[in-house]
Amino acid sequence: MTVSTDVTRDDVLQTLRAHVTTHVALPGEPGYERCVPWNVAAQVAPAAVVLATSPEDVAGTVRFAAAHGFTVTVQATGHGAVGVGPGTILVQTSAMKHxxxxxxxxxxxxxxxxxxxxxxxxxxxxxxxxxxxxxxxxxxxxxxxxxxxxxxxxxxxxxxxxxxxxxxxxxxxxxxxxxxxxxxxxxxxxxxxxxxxxxxxxxxxxxxxIAEFYGGAVYFAGDDAAAVLHAWAGWCAGLPETVNTSIAIQQLPPMPGVPEPLAGRMTVAVRYTAVGDLAEGERLLAPLRAVATPLLDTTAVMPYAAIGAVHADPVDPMPVSENQALLSALPSEAVDALLAVAGPGSGSPQAIVELRMLGGALAREPRHRSAFCRRDAAFSLLTIGVPAPEIAAMVVGHAAAVVGSVEPWSTGGQMPNFAPSYDPARPSRVYSEDTLHWLAALADRYDPAGVLATGQVIRTLR
Ligand SMILES: Cc1cc2nc3c(=O)[nH]c(=O)nc-3n(C[C@H](O)[C@H](O)[C@H](O)COP(=O)(O)OP(=O)(O)OC[C@H]3O[C@@H](n4cnc5c(N)ncnc54)[C@H](O)[C@@H]3O)c2cc1C
Missing domain, CATH: 3.30.465.10 (Uridine Diphospho-n-acetylenolpyruvylglucosamine Reductase; domain 3)
Structure with missing residues (x-):
């Protein structure tokens, strides 16, 4: 019985090829492996992968799925991958990169x-x-x-x-x-x-x-974490909107791309960008740079093309697990709470615990309002862990403890790009009640049959 149902389903999927002008790969066929996401922790095993080359391929796939009882999801790089199961067809867009x-x-x-x-x-x-x-x-x-x-x-x-x-x-x-x-x-x-x-x-x-900026990162030893984090929190208060900064307690493994002084130990990275008056940008960084002796300092006037060097995020696919809190303030007590759970001697398993300064232009509503909420936070706290199977539960549990450590200063909100997908409370953390209502109404209007399953699903129908 099961076999005959499976054969029918595969036969139906074979006919998908007639609805698009591009390559379709079923499990085991060449091209199917293109659904493996950058974040390899996500279990992505769709019914079929459509390597889309045009809007018509996307539209043809959606119409096919609607007619045959499949849902459709989309992936470009898999940096934000969530689990995909056998009832879903995955549209892979990476060939559409003009x-x-x-x-x-x-x-x-x-x-x-x-x-x-x-x-x-x-x-x-x-x-x-x-x-x-x-x-x-x-x-x-x-x-x-x-x-x-x-x-x-x-x-x-x-x-x-x-x-x-x-x-x-x-x-x-x-x-x-x-x-x-x-x-x-x-x-x-x-x-x-x-x-x-x-x-x-x-x-x-x-x-x-913007052709160039002053910026980069100043890296300090983990032993200086308390001094640098406390100084950073105070220093942020006086920064103009032309300046952006984040600070990260890092534990990076020895691997290609990680400079020797930063590999295999706890370090602290102060990331910095300044635009406009670049000499003023350099001057504003000086007091923070002097708090301790840097292990490495990459700050300079840089072409905008080098903006990726500020955070120097990993490029190769890896398993990651994130959690986030948005903070209304970062007083000294909050810094101490964070250091206790993620600083030197804490036993933290997180690869990165990052604070990003927000505010400035982010806090103002844009000319055309959008569904992006949570503009009022002063700081974002983000954890990034590497959930190898044997420590996955521990990494996720510890990330919750990091977020919990600053609960008194948390707004309770999160941002769509950083909120963990495993959390059922995610929609209400990311969106206001009104926004959730309108997003659900829009999903019902533009996808009445519930065919799309792109990331989080917010709808009232079904
Ligand atoms: C190393 C790293 C650094 C990051 N840095 C930042 C940062 O500085 N700031 C920030 O805001 N975020 C950041 N993020 C989060 C990132 O923006 C999100 O994970 C984003 O969703 C990734 O998009 P993607 O297309 O690369 O990933 P994918 O996994 O391919 O897509 C993720 C989701 O994006 C949506 N999506 C993708 N393509 C389409 C489409 N064609 N139509 C509709 N929806 C689509 C879907 O919901 C999909 O599930 C970072 C993530 C990583 C891993």
């Missing part, structure tokens, strides 16, 4: 599978800056649908505030434009909603005239 820069209008039209590196390569030779995140290897669309908190966030706001429009395939398989003038509700929801509103096939974004 990026067209309009130098005169300072915009770029970017296809769904592009990484920020593709946009940096196309825009920075013109002195124009795309508002990427810390890692240029992250996908543009996944980042933007989650709001997008980049290394210039206090200066420019959320990166999704700089989106001009999307081209998107809805759950009914229709290709629509979403701009402030056209399907404005979808335009609102796709910027931060990161929900089941459609599969974006391209996005148009602003490019800013």
């Amino acid at each position: 990026c067209a820069v309009d130098v005169a209008n300072r915009t770029a039209r970017v296809e769904a599978g592009a990484r920020w590196q593709d946009v940096l390569d196309a825009a920075t030779p013109h002195g124009l800056a795309p508002l990427c995140g810390s890692a240029p290897s992250v996908g543009v669309v996944g980042f933007l649908t989650g709001g997008g908190i980049g290394p210039l966030v206090r200066t420019v706001g959320a990166s999704s505030d700089h989106v001009r429009g999307f081209e998107v395939v809805t759950g009914e398989g229709r290709l629509l434009q979403a701009t402030p003038e056209c399907n404005a509700d979808l335009f609102w929801g796709l910027r931060g909603g990161k929900a089941t509103l459609g599969i974006v096939t391209s996005v148009e974004i602003d490019l800013l005239p």
Whole structure:
């Protein structure tokens, strides 16, 4: 009985090839392995992988899935991967990575599978800056649908505030434009909603005239963590919006790309960017740099093309597990609480425990409002662990303890790009009640049959 059902299902999936003009791979077939995500901790085993090359491939897949009882999910790089099971067809967009820069209008039209590196390569030779995140290897669309908190966030706001429009395939398989003038509700929801509103096939974004910045990272020994973290928390209070900074307690393994002084031990990284008056940017960093003797200092005037060097995030696929808290303040007591659970001698298993300074332009509503909430936090606390199978539960439990250690200063909110997908409370932590209501209504409107399963699903129907 089971065998006959499986054969029927496979036969049905074979007919998917007639609905698209690109390669379709079923389990075991060449190309299926392209669904393995960057975050290899996520279990991604779809019914089929469609290596999309056009919006028509995406629309054809959605219509096929609707007709045959499958759901559809989308993946560009797998940096934000969540589990995918055998009832779902995965649209892999990584072949759709064209990026067209309009130098005169300072915009770029970017296809769904592009990484920020593709946009940096196309825009920075013109002195124009795309508002990427810390890692240029992250996908543009996944980042933007989650709001997008980049290394210039206090200066420019959320990166999704700089989106001009999307081209998107809805759950009914229709290709629509979403701009402030056209399907404005979808335009609102796709910027931060990161929900089941459609599969974006391209996005148009602003490019800013930023050719260079002063910045990089100053690394200190773990033994200096208390002095550096306390000094950082106080120093942040006087920084202008042209300056952005984060601080990370790091425990990086010896591996290619990790400089020797930072490998195999606890260190503290102060990340820094300043735009505008770069000499002033250098001057503002001086007091923090003098708190202890740096192990390594990469700060300099850099071309914007080198923005990824500030955080120096890992490039190769690996298992990661994240947790986040947003903080309204970072008093001395909060720093002590954090050091006790994640500092020297704490036994912390986390690879990175990071505080990012927020505020500035992020706190202001953009010209066109969006579904991105939680603009009012002063700091983001993020844990990044490597959940090898034998320690996975411990890493996740400890991350919760880190987040819990600063509970008195927590706003209770989280951001869509950093909230852990395993947490059932995620939607209410990430969105206000009103926003959740509108996102659900939009999902019901643009995907009435519930075909799309892109990341978190917020809907009222079914
Ligand atoms: C090393 C690293 C550094 C990071 N740094 C930052 C940072 O500085 N700031 C920040 O805000 N975030 C950051 N993130 C989080 C990152 O922005 C999210 O994980 C994002 O979702 C990754 O997008 P992706 O396309 O690369 O990943 P994918 O796993 O391919 O996609 C993740 C999700 O994005 C959505 N998505 C992707 N493509 C589409 C599409 N075509 N249409 C509709 N939805 C789509 C879906 O919900 C999908 O499940 C970082 C993550 C990592 C691993």
